[in-house]
Amino acid sequence: MTTGHVTLRRSRWNSLIPDYDKRVNLDSVEEYDTDLEVRSEEGRNIKADPAIGIYAYQKSCKRLGTPPQRKVQERLMAKEMDLKSRVLGTMATRAITTALTKNTRLEKVDLSDNSIGEEGALYVADMLCENDYITEIDLSHNQLGTRGAIALGQMMRENRSLQYLNLTASNFGEEDARYISIGIASNDSITHLNLSHNNFSEEGAQYIGKIIAQNICMTHLDLSWNKIRRKGAVTLCKGLELNCVLTSVDLSWNGFGYEGALAIGQLLKKNKTILELNLSNNRINWQGALFLMSGLKWNRTLEILRLGKNPLTTTGCMDLLEGLSHPESKVYYLDLTDVPVISAFEMMAEAIRISRPFDFKHGGVVMSHDTLGERHEKYKDPMQRVIEYMQANEIRPLEMFRAFDKSVNFKMGKKAFQERLKKTGLHFTHGDIDDLMRALKKAGGDDLGSTKGVTYAKLSRGVMNQKLVEREEKKRAIMEEEKLKRYHKNLLNPSLPPINVDETIETLETARSATPTSMGAVMVPGKGIQTPVNPPALAMAVPKARPKSSGMVSMSVPLGGGKKKKKKPGKRKSAKKKSCASKKK
Numbered sequence: 001m002t003t004g005h006v007t008l009r010r011s012r013w014n015s016l017i018p019d020y021d022k023r024v025n026l027d028s029v030e031e032y033d034t035d036l037e038v039r040s041e042e043g044r045n046i047k048a049d050p051a052i053g054i055y056a057y058q059k060s061c062k063r064l065g066t067p068p069q070r071k072v073q074e075r076l077m078a079k080e081m082d083l084k085s086r087v088l089g090t091m092a093t094r095a096i097t098t099a100l101t102k103n104t105r106l107e108k109v110d111l112s113d114n115s116i117g118e119e120g121a122l123y124v125a126d127m128l129c130e131n132d133y134i135t136e137i138d139l140s141h142n143q144l145g146t147r148g149a150i151a152l153g154q155m156m157r158e159n160r161s162l163q164y165l166n167l168t169a170s171n172f173g174e175e176d177a178r179y180i181s182i183g184i185a186s187n188d189s190i191t192h193l194n195l196s197h198n199n200f201s202e203e204g205a206q207y208i209g210k211i212i213a214q215n216i217c218m219t220h221l222d223l224s225w226n227k228i229r230r231k232g233a234v235t236l237c238k239g240l241e242l243n244c245v246l247t248s249v250d251l252s253w254n255g256f257g258y259e260g261a262l263a264i265g266q267l268l269k270k271n272k273t274i275l276e277l278n279l280s281n282n283r284i285n286w287q288g289a290l291f292l293m294s295g296l297k298w299n300r301t302l303e304i305l306r307l308g309k310n311p312l313t314t315t316g317c318m319d320l321l322e323g324l325s326h327p328e329s330k331v332y333y334l335d336l337t338d339v340p341v342i343s344a345f346e347m348m349a350e351a352i353r354i355s356r357p358f359d360f361k362h363g364g365v366v367m368s369h370d371t372l373g374e375r376h377e378k379y380k381d382p383m384q385r386v387i388e389y390m391q392a393n394e395i396r397p398l399e400m401f402r403a404f405d406k407s408v409n410f411k412m413g414k415k416a417f418q419e420r421l422k423k424t425g426l427h428f429t430h431g432d433i434d435d436l437m438r439a440l441k442k443a444g445g446d447d448l449g450s451t452k453g454v455t456y457a458k459l460s461r462g463v464m465n466q467k468l469v470e471r472e473e474k475k476r477a478i479m480e481e482e483k484l485k486r487y488h489k490n491l492l493n494p495s496l497p498p499i500n501v502d503e504t505i506e507t508l509e510t511a512r513s514a515t516p517t518s519m520g521a522v523m524v525p526g527k528g529i530q531t532p533v534n535p536p537a538l539a540m541a542v543p544k545a546r547p548k549s550s551g552m553v554s555m556s557v558p559l560g561g562g563k564k565k566k567k568k569p570g571k572r573k574s575a576k577k578k579s580c581a582s583k584k585k
C-alpha cells in the first residue's frame with residue numbers, strides 16, 4: 001500500500017464479486033466534505049492515522065455513495081465496536097471493513113442484525129484475513145448464506161487471532177456445513193463458536209461431528225436451534241466423544257430422540273472434559289433417560305446438566321437421579337424445567353445433598369407416576385411361586401405333596417390345597433388359585449384331566465411344564481436382548497459423509513480463478529456463459545466438490561447437453577430421391 005492510496009487488493013472472492021478488484025487514488029478525489037472531525041484527547045486531528053482507519057473509512061463512504069456515521073468513527077479509536085441492529089447493509093459494511101483492515105486498536109466487533117447478506121460476508125471475511133488484532137466478532141442474524149459460509153470457512157483457515165465467532169441465524173444449510181467444517185479443521189485459535197439457529201440436519205451435523213473430533217482449541221460450541229437428529233446426532237456425539245478440549249456444549253432445541261439419547265449415553269461414559277451439557281427440548285423420553293442414566297453412572301467430570309422441556313416422565317426423572325446419586329459424580333446442578341416429578345424425587349435429591357452440593361429445578365410435583373413410562377412389577381405365575389418355594393426349602397414335588405396330604409389319600413381338594421399353601425406362607429388370591437388349578441388340570445392330560453382335586457402326578461407334571469415354559473421365555477429374552485444390542489450397534493456406527501478437505505478447497509480455488517466468472521459472467525440455460533452489461537453481484541453459483549479423476553466440467557459448454565450432431569447431407573438427399581421416385585410410380 002502506498003501513501004495517499006487505498007488499495008482493495010485482488011481478493012480471494014474476485015469471482016464472486018465482479019467489481020471487487022479496484023484501486024482508488026485518494027489524492028485524485030475531491031476532499032469529502034464532512035463535519036465529522038474526530039480528535040484525540042490532546043486535541044489533535046487523528047483522522048488520517050492509518051492505525052485507526054478513519055480517513056480510509058470516509059473516502060470509502062464517498063466512493064460507495066454511503067454517508068459516514070459518527071458512531072463508527074468514534075468506535076474506530078476504542079477497543080470495542082458495537083454496531084448492533086443498525087441495518088448497515090452491504091455498502092456500509094464494505095466501508096467499515098476498509099477501515100478495519102488496518103485498524104490495530106479494535107479487539108471486539110459486533111455487527112449483528114445488520115442485513116450484511118452474502119456479499120457483505122465476503123468483505124468481512126477478507127478483512128479478517130488481514131486483521132490480526134480482532135479477537136471477537138459477532139455476525140449473527142445477517143443471512144450470510146452459502147457464499148458467506150465459503151468465505152468464512154476460508155477465513156478460519158488463514159486467521160490466527162480470532163477467538164470468538166458468532167454465526168447465529170446465518171441461513172446456513174446442509175452443504176454449508178462442509179465449508180464451515182473445513183475452517184474448523186484448520187483453525188487453532190477460535191475457542192467459542194456459535195452456530196445456533198441455522199438449518200443443519202443429518203448431513204450437516206455429520207460434517208461437523210467428523211471434524212470436531214480433531215479440533216484441539218475449541219472450548220465452547222453452540223449448535224442449538226438446528227434440526228440435528230438420527231445419524232447426524234449420533235455422528236456429532238461420536239465426534240464430541242473423541243474431542244479432548246470442549247468444556248461447554250449446547251445442543252438444545254434439536255431432535256435427538258431415541259438415537260441421540262443412546263449416543264449421548266456413550267458420550268457421557270467416555271468424554272472426560274465436558275463440564276456443561278445442554279440437551280433441553282430434544283424429544284428425549286423415559287427410554288432415553290435410561291441411556292443417560294447408564295452414562296451418568298460412569299461420568300466423573302460433568303457439573304451442569306440441562307434436560308428441560310423433554311418428555312422424560314416422572315419415571316425417567318427418577319432414573320436420572322439414580323445415575324447422579326453415585327458418590328463420585330460431580331454434577332451439582334440439574335435443570336428439568338417444565339418436567340414434572342413426584343415427591344420421592346425431592347426426597348432422593350435431599351439425600352444427595354447430604355454428601356455433596358447439589359441443586360435442581362423441575363416443573364412441579366405431581367401425586368403419582370405418569371402412565372407413560374410407568375414400570376409395573378412383572379406378573380408372576382402361581383405355579384412359578386410354588387416352584388420357588390420348593391427350591392427355597394430344597395424339596396421335591398413328592399415331598400411337598402406328602403407334607404400336604406396328612407390323611408394319605410393321595411388326593412386333595414381345592415380348599416384343602418389352598419389352606420396348606422397358606423400355612424407355608426404362600427398367599428394366593430381366588431384368581432391365583434383358579435389359575436393354579438387350571439394349570440394342574442392341563443398338566444394332567446387325558447388320563448388325569450377328569451380326576452378332581454390335586455394329585456401328586458398333576459403337581460409333578462405341572463412343575464415340569466412350568467420349567468419348560470420358563471426355559472423358553474429365557475431363550476426368547478436372550479434373543480430379544482441380542483437383537484436390541486445389534487440394533488444399537490448399527491445406530492452407533494453410521495456411515496460418514498465423504499468430506500475431503502483438500503479436494504473441496506481445490507475445487508473452490510478452481511471456481512474462483514475461472515476467467516468467465518471473474519468478469520461477472522452468468523450461466524444462461526441453453527446459451528452457455530453470458531457476460532451481462534451490468535453484471536450483478538454474487539451471480540456465480542458455487543460448484544460442489546468433484547473427484548480429481550473426473551476433472552472440472554468445461555464452463556463454456558451450454559446447458560442441455562452441448563452441441564448437437566449435424567445430420568449427414570448424403571442421407572437427406574437419398575431420402576428425398578426415394579420420395580420423388582415413389583411419387584412418379
